[in-house]
Amino acid sequence: MEQAKVQSNSHIAFRKHYYSVLHAYIGQLVKLRITKETIQVYSDLLLLCEHKLKHDQDSMRYSTFPDHMPPIVMPTMSGIKPDIRIGRNKKDRIHSRLYNVSFPEARSNKNNIKRSIHYSS
Structure with missing residues (x-):
């Protein structure tokens, strides 16, 4: 049996293709059983x-089962909500930086940027 290490993206590499493995096994060595049709990971x-x-070199190089991927975890800190809004002082600093840009293409876009930012009062 061949061996492979489960990479940080939850995949093992075999013959220039990548196959997903349950995220709990990231960093571990696993054994591969190869048949004509399948690759089994133990x-x-x-x-x-x-x-x-x-087998083909032109096909998609990744074979991924979605349930093998780690859950997306958004870090939260005490007292900070994910939909946090910025206050007046931050708004002033952002505007100051946007308006003091020396690139012409950035200046032409600053009004569009200004309209897309929402502030709390």
Whole structure:
């Protein structure tokens, strides 16, 4: 059996293709059982997953099962809500930086930027 390390993106590499593995195994060595049709990924004797083996070089190079990916976790800090708004002082600093830009293309866009920013009062 061949071995591969589960990369930080939850995939193992085999013959220039990448196959997903459950995110809990990131950083671990796993064993690969290769048949004509499939690639099976094992941790010790436990079958973690099975993918259809990719043979052609022109096809998509990743085979990913969505449930193998880690959940997206948005870090939150005490007292800060994800939909935080900026106050008047921050607004003034942002406007100061936007209006003191020396690039002509940036100056032509500053009114569009100003309209797209929402502030709390």
